[in-house]
Amino acid sequence: MKKRIQRFGPMGLFVIGFGVGCSNLDTQTPSVSPTDLPESHPCLEYRANAMLVEDERIWLGCGEGTTGFGLFGWDGRSWQVSTEPTDYFGTFRVTSIQRAEDGFLYVAGTQSPGSDMVVRVDTASEPFQVESVLERGSTVGTSFSVGTFRRTPGGFEVAESLTGHDILYRAAGESEFSVTQDVFSSGQSHQILDLELDGEELYGVGSTISEPHVVMLPARDASWLKFEVVELSTVGTLWDLSVEAGNVLAAGVEETQDFGAIWTHQGSPNALESWRLFDVRDLVGDSRATRFYGTCRAGDIMVAVGDYSQRGDGLAVRSRDAGETWEDITPPDAPILGECEVFADGSVLLVGGEGFIELVD
Secondary structure: OEEOOOOOOHHHOOOOOOEEOOOOOOOOOOOOOOOOOOOOOOOOOOOOOEEEEOOOOEEEEEEEOOEEEEEEEEOOOOOOOOEEOOOHHHHEEEEEEEEOOOOOEEEEEEEOOOOEEEEEEEOOOOOEEEEEEEEOOOOOOOOOOEEEEEEOOOOOEEEEEOOOOOEEEEOOOOOOOEEEOOOEOOOOOOOEEEEEEEOOEEEEEEOOOOOEEEEEEEOOOOOOOOEEEEEEEEEEEEEEEEEEOOEEEEEEEEOOOOEEEEEEEOOOOOOHHHEEEEEOHHHHOOOOOEEEEEEEEEOOEEEEEEEEOOOOEEEEEEEOOOOOOOEEOOOOOOEOEEEEEEEOOOOEEEEEOOOOEEEEO
16 A cells, blocks of 8 residues: 555654655664654755655755755744755755764755865754864865765764765774775775664665676675675675675676666675565566666665666565565655665655655555
């Protein structure tokens, strides 16, 4: 059953349980949203870029094309947030949102006009105070649009480029970010498309259209900003991952055959033979090209979201048994989907372009 979100708990409050994350969202994030959710959201362009679901707000990051930039937070009444400086995010393309262990909300992307790449937001009281964390530099590798920013519980910070290979990091207690390039065990350079934390450990996925899908795992030599690379058998863009207790779910597109690809594993993710591919054509047929842009999970429940790429119609699939079998849960009117959240009862919040938001049971 698929329906617009209309759920009320005690005292009229909207309650949707506890879930874990989607693209650009750490797992194990409490997810209780107050009152009723809206019929739409403010990201009216191609897609919403980032989502974070918390006890008191659902945060969305926007910024595609020339309009709809900003950070928005649904509190049960409105998406608008008050900031100091006033309307700070009105010129900020938001691509990454994280609530770190220090209590601050970290928002990353690119500001234009302006030079901020990453800011931290004190959401204790409104107006929310915004403070710059990382600004564009003037040397090679220090000026780019941030794809994902992550801060570990221990205070180590890393920002990766949205469109290139550049990576900046700052160790806990340091005042400046540094450029790093030698981070892959393969000795080669790979484009990172998503980063996620699992405790203090950092995981990633990436590659480009003509390269094998790449999963980036924490190096076993305990070097924090060092990845062991697993090259999978598919070729193309691996857009997103979700990690829970060392178990990885990754999804993207197999470019040579134009189908949405989902990768899970049984056993160690470091062993290539542990990985298994789900070809979405086995579920929806092969008459139309497909892609996945986002993932989310809660225990054995896994979800991947994307589109039928030639028409831009939405696509969402769910597994209830850790990737053994999959079902199509796409709402009939869904546009391209990019974000999702799994709740304790197995229902899934789907967020896409054109203001689309819907809960699927």
